[in-house]
Amino acid sequence: MTRNVQALHLFNNFNRKIAYLSCLNSATGTLSEAKQAHAGALKAGLSTQPHVATKLLALYASHQCFTEADILLYSHPQPDLFSFTTLINASSKFKNFHRTLTLLVKMLSGRLFPDTHILPSTIKACAGLSALKLGHQLHGFGLATGLASDSLVESSLVHMYIKCSALKYAHNVFNRMAEPDVICGSALASGYAKKGDVSNATMVFDEMGKLGIEPNLVSWNGMIAGFNQSGHFLEAVLMFQRMHSDGIGCDGVSVSSVLAAVGDLEDVIIGVQVHGYAIRLGLRSDKYVVSSLVDMYGKCGCALETLRVFEEMEKKDVGACNALISSLSRNNMVDDALKTFRKYKGQGMELNVVSWTSMIACCSQHGKHPVALELFREMQIAGVKPNSVTIPSLLPACASIAALAHGKAAHCFSLKRGFTDDVYVCSALIDMYSSCGRIKAARQCFDRMPRRNLVCWNAMLGGYAMHGMIKEAINIFQLMQSSQQLPDLVSFTSLLSVCSQCGLVEVGQSYFNSMSKDYGIEARMEHYACMVSLLGRAGKLEEAYSLMNEMPFEPDACVWGALLSSCRVHHNMQLGEVAANRLFALEPKNPGNYILLSNIYAARGKWTEMDKVRDMMKRAGLKKNPGCSWIEVKNRVHMLLAGDKSHPQMAQILEKLNKLSMEMKKSGYLPDTDFVLQDVEEQEKEHILCGHSEKLAVVFGILNTSPGTALTVMKNLRICGDCHTAIKFISRIERREILVRDTNRFHHFKDGVCSCGDLW
DNA sequence: ATAGGGTTAG
CATH class of the missing domain: 1.25.40 (Serine Threonine Protein Phosphatase 5, Tetratricopeptide repeat)
Structure with a gap:
């Protein structure tokens, strides 16, 4: 059993x-x-x-x-x-x-x-x-x-x-x-x-x-895509054409890649041809093709065409929307870009990192710095993670308004997310810290970088130049050479600018000469501007002028402006008139030029000439500008002061200025940066040199000035290292449009040279 | 038991 x-x-x-x-x-x-x-x-x-x-x-x-x-x-x-x-x-x-x-x-x-x-x-x-x-x-x-x-x-x-x-x-x-x-x-x-x-x-x-x-x-x-991605745009287009002539049919992938290349070549004629081709192939609803078309037209400066292509799209795609935002930004249509962004966000479109980053970059690049900061915050609330591109888009905004706290936050964020090995992130951090008066922090970022490229070196060099730290600037330049890093146009702009600020004529000249001799870099407009400023500040006005005559191209407003500013410093009437007349032709609506000339006359006691300048301003359509009367009074005040800086009437004069500024404010007029700076500058300069940021703020407070001036004063504050006070001025700026000229152009030398009125 | 191609942000 x-x-x-x-x-x-x-x-x-x-x-x-x-x-x-x-x-x-x-x-x-x-x-x-x-x-x-x-x-x-x-x-x-x-x-x-x-x-x-x-x-x-x-x-x-x-x-x-x-x-x-x-x-x-x-x-x-x-x-x-x-x-x-x-x-x-x-x-x-x-x-x-x-x-x-x-x-x-x-x-x-x-x-x-x-x-x-x-x-x-x-x-x-x-x-x-x-x-x-x-x-x-x-x-x-x-x-x-x-x-x-x-x-x-x-x-x-x-x-x-x-x-x-x-x-x-x-x-x-x-x-x-x-x-x-x-x-x-x-x-x-x-x-x-x-x-x-x-x-x-x-x-x-x-x-x-x-x-x-x-x-x-x-x-x-x-x-085609590979050539486009490596920046060989012409090769990409040639490949597309070869494909066509070999009788090989293409698809949306080919078209979107080649359009990207065409955009960078800014060849709208080919662009339109490919556009027609895409329509014939029935690719109008291909989101990649539409994005590339929007981008291509934007890069070619055809803003209207960009909008049209986008509007024709039936089901709007995020990518295309992003391309539209950057296209509008590229064509300086900042408000339209913001409107587009808000519109599609409101419609519930799933915006991605690129959307937010494009918008932030757009605001950073067009002077809407507080908006950029706000967008960064909003982005995180929306649950979109910033990446290593977002950070260098945001940081210039922090730098421009000396928003050190925000900049630091972005730095911490980058550390946490491991972005600090990225050369773009680091360069932007260096620039932000030096713009906020923290040159040591900038240097720390620089020293900790695992790899450096030209942009990083230039950022550090630019930082020292901005602070007028000639020794460190020269040092970094030497370090650059021993690290086998070849300098470029930007490096020399910084070097020349700092030499100009420190009055090192011979050193500056030797750099200027070695530029083409040793590095094969032909001097450009900004370098001549620096040289004119270098010589001009040192009182070598004739030499500056003859350099301008030897230039291989016609000097632009920046170069003439550098000469005029130098003439004002040295009260050189003869050359000042030459420079001013050229500037009046080049930029007739810029009141700063009239003022500089008027100041020279004032220093020389030329009353009738001052009247003439006033008439010229009127003829230039600046007559209703209350600033005219402002200059009138101010220059006469300056004349009283001429020869004696510690004039006992200083207090009264300031009071007079103050009264006038109140009047102007009552009439709804806000004086332009240049007007006020002429007055503030003398006192500012001293305070800046001594690091007396509080006094600087007081001087500023006396004069009820425009946001533009607030911005300039803020810059000075942060150079003093007093970002705290600087941040207070942000609110002033938030309320009104900021007037910043040449924000992107000549970034490095504009502080040093364009405002050659010896601000720092 | 797979493998090659796309746009937009610094």
């Missing part, structure tokens, strides 16, 4: 196992099936059977349940190559590259070695992690074992090397392939194109035909 029972039991058990195994083998579907099978295996005491464990493991792996799969692997009685293969391949397939490589290491430690099934997916993992070294080792392993000639291994090696931007190796493997295919060929060619290696890209592309592989649409598109 007992035997029978035992037999029956065995029989039942056997049956259950058979049934279970057949059920397991057919379980290929859902995760719950896998779990049921696992439970069944445990119940039947089969879970440690190698075959069962391997099968379960594969089931879990196919559902990305790696923890469960791992448990099975670790409790596996004898993990075999097959178990590892399923798990490694699944990890690699689901882009879980870290796990892929961990499993590989575990496998190796168990003295199991990769075969043709495992090698490709582990190499793919190296590609995904840009682990060139390990990839290289696997390649070596493949060569040693003869697995490297497997076609799957070969192509995975090509792709891995491309992803690790080791194109030479990729090329080598490609050349040795027994059966090179289109995919590897196109990947290699476009890899070269993306890196900007035009000759190799073209070579690989052309050689594909010789190898009997016909390039397909993807190959062509890869070339």
Whole structure:
């Protein structure tokens, strides 16, 4: 009996196992099936059977349940190559590259070695992690074992090397392939194109035909996109044209890439042709094509066309909307950009990082600094994470209004998110700190950088120039040279500017000469402006003037302005008149020029000439400008003061000025920066030099001035390092439009040279 | 048991 029972039991058990195994083998579907099978295996005491464990493991792996799969692997009685293969391949397939490589290491430690099934997916993992070294080792392993000639291994090696931007190796493997295919060929060619290696890209592309592989649409598109991404815009367009003349039909991918290139070439004629072509191909609703069209027209300065293309789009896309915002920004239509942004945000469009960053950059670049800061805050409330592009878009806004607290916050944010290795982020931080009077903090950022490019060096050099720190500036320039970093136009602008501020005529001249002699950089307008200022401030006005006559191009308003300012400092009437007359022709509506001349006359006691200047202002349409009367009074006051700076009547004079400014305020007029600065400057200069920011603020307070002036005073405050007081002025600015001229142009020298009235 | 191509922000 007992035997029978035992037999029956065995029989039942056997049956259950058979049934279970057949059920397991057919379980290929859902995760719950896998779990049921696992439970069944445990119940039947089969879970440690190698075959069962391997099968379960594969089931879990196919559902990305790696923890469960791992448990099975670790409790596996004898993990075999097959178990590892399923798990490694699944990890690699689901882009879980870290796990892929961990499993590989575990496998190796168990003295199991990769075969043709495992090698490709582990190499793919190296590609995904840009682990060139390990990839290289696997390649070596493949060569040693003869697995490297497997076609799957070969192509995975090509792709891995491309992803690790080791194109030479990729090329080598490609050349040795027994059966090179289109995919590897196109990947290699476009890899070269993306890196900007035009000759190799073209070579690989052309050689594909010789190898009997016909390039397909993807190959062509890869070339066009690659050239576009590496800034070889002309090559991209030529490739598109070649494609066309070879009779190969293109698609939305080709069109969107080529349009991007056309935009950068600013060739609207080709742009319109491609536009027509896109319409014929029925690509009007392709979001990439529309985005590129919007961007292209924007870059070509056709704002209306940009709007039209966007409006024609039926279902508005975020990308296209972003392109529109940046296009409007590019064409100085800041309010329209903001309106667009608000409109689509209100309509519930899912704005992304690019949308927010574009908008912030737009505000930073167009003087709407507080708005930029506010947008940054709003962005985070909206749950959109700023990235390493957002930060350098925001920081210039912090720098411009000396918003140190905001700048610091952005710095902390960057540290937390690991953006501080980014050269753009660091350069912007350096600029922000030096603009906020924290030159030491700027230097710290600079010193901590793992890598530096020209922009970083220029930022640091510009910082020292802004602070008039000649020794440090020269030092950094020398460091730059010993670090094999070649200077550019901007570097010399800073150097010349700081020499000019410090009155180092010979040093400045030697830099100016070495620029073209040693570095092959031809001096541009801003460098001449610096030189004129350098010589002019030092009283060498004739030399400055003769330099202007030797210039290879016509001096612009900045250069003439530098001369006029110098003439004012040295009361040189003769050259002052020459400069002023040129400026009146170049920018007749700029009151600053009239004032400078009037000041020279005032210093020389030329009453009738002053009247003439006043008439000229009237003729220039500035007659209703209450500033005229302001200058009148002010200049006469200056005349009283001429020759004696510590005039006992100073207090009365200031009072008089104060009264006048009140009157002006009552009549609704806010004096322009230049008017007020002429008066404030003398006192300011002293306070700035002594670091008396409080007094500076008081002087400012006496004069009820415009936001523009507030901005300038703020700059001075932050140079003193008193950002606290500076921040107080932000509210003034928020209320009205800011008048900032030349914000983007000549960023480095505008502070030093354009306001040559010796502010700092 | 996979692999190559797209736009927009500094």
